[in-house]
Amino acid sequence: MGVGVFIVSFLIAASTQAQSSAISISPLTFELTANPGDKFTNIVKVYNNGDTPVNVTMEVHDFAPTGEEGKVTLATDEDYSYSLTKWVTVNQETFQIEPQSFRPVEFTVTLPPNAEPGGHYGTVLASVSGVTEGTGAAISQKIGSLLLLQVAGTAKESLSIASMEAPEFSEYGPVIIASRFQNNGTVHLKPRGFILVQNMFGQETAKLNLDQKNVLPNSVRRIESTLDRKWLWGKYTATLTAIYGSTNEPLSYTVSFLVIPWRVSLAVGIASLIVLIILYRARRRIFLALKILLKGEHDGRM
Template identity: 35%
Template sequence: MKLSQIKTQILSIILLFLFIYPTLTIEIHAENQVSDTATGLRISPPIFELSLEKGLSNQEIIKLENTGDKTQTYYPIVYSFVPKGEKGAEEFILPEKSDETYSLAKWINISKKGITLEPKGKIAVNFSVSVPENAEAGGYYAGILFSTQPNNLLETSNIQIASQIGPIILGQIAGETTEQGSIIEFSVDKGLYNYPPVNFVTRFRNTGEIHLKPTGKIEIYDIFGRKLDELIVNENLGNVLPQSIRKFDNEWFLNEFIIGKFTANVILEYGKSNNYVTESISFWILPWKEILIGLLLTIVSLTLLIILIKKYNAHIAKKAIEKHIKEENNKNSK
């Protein structure tokens, strides 16, 4: 079995495991809806990106659908959230236990009454975001999660995010804000490869006051400066919250024999001002097994050639000596 086939099977098993095993965090997905089999609830949209103004209120709607086969009652609760890790997951925190610097939860108004839905039942739930006059410009974040447990139980016990589902809200209050980010790492997992794939890691740090959505590409060049390929970074348009880091992974594979030194340049653009940052890295692809086999074959071929040449020369010399002796014998016989 080829190495690529083994890797594919291992990856499939890992993905199947992650699909089956319940998680304690919710990923941000750039889709129109998100579902949870544990609660039987489908939510739309999964992300609100709101432009907010001081002293004004935004009126929004969340669409709920019970995709299960039994009647369920869902209870909404508002959380603050912070990034968990560097892959786009969130950690949800009760507002009173969170840092209010970037918390939107305190300005969200939604009825906490239970919402009962029959199987396949649908409903639109209203909520508002009321921004006070003295609010500072910048980014603010919250999540409205729905659970089959009453709010008073969730607010007084350990939060089990796996049994909750709901949209996250990314809000931005208009005004003078700082958009600033940087690439703190652009690397490959090895400096020397036998052959592709090459795995790139790009880590972007948001040091500003609003969430950013860095997008860009990785350009790959050979030692002669010829562009071989191009990879898209942050193809799913993931957000990077203020004062956080997000990691983006890319894999490069080329279906042809390549060898030598290569250079990769990453270029990311972010913010309304179209700021951009770049980094470069070099790596080698040397298929040493093939090179070693080639060297061994060359050595064996040269050795055989030398042996054959020596044998040929010895044969020629022997013939010359025999001819000379024969000529001498003929002279002596006369």
């Protein structure tokens, strides 16, 4: 996921109190692969960035995607198809961290022999709750590291481009091009590719690399690319070329958009029209001046 860390709840009385009790976690995301029956261990580090000791409780939960921006929410359905929680344990559930220090926390993933192939998604959460000394303000914070596990075996890889969007008309750049990927498979997929932007004459204007972000099963992920130029003029075509999955399946999509700095164009047009009117009205004087000039040159040669 593009958003590797999320806050489930963060209730605090004032920003100064938030500074005194804030925790963070690293790494933000684990992308893991394993076979049914495997067992392995990893470590997260929980940091106390504040100036007072904090009591931390570790939890493990499933998560599911929400919206199209890469955010997630805790999954509470016991029959969640992509559950990982039941396979994960942490070695220490509660502990205290001193100010400006961290605690490594080991967690173990144990896959059953009949683990279903495909994607399984969970988060190792660190939570802090208590009362701030001196103020009595209640503080509650949960922050987690995401686990994206792919179990080897026959999984369905199916990714499509739901749509590709750009403003139909803009006066100036930059222009944001949004590609919406829909995952109808059973494992997370990360499209790889680029967007070729061409002008009305077919000439290359820019080549934009597609941000590599995971798209979870049964979700749509919006990935934005920016044509970071202010001065553009005319009709442009953006063509997305991408691949995904273990067999590099191809994807493509094309969208067109128009960029015309109409106020500048209008000012230039008006100025040009004024010049033409002046020249038109002064044409007789110009012709007469040229005639006199040419006659003078002719008399000088006689």
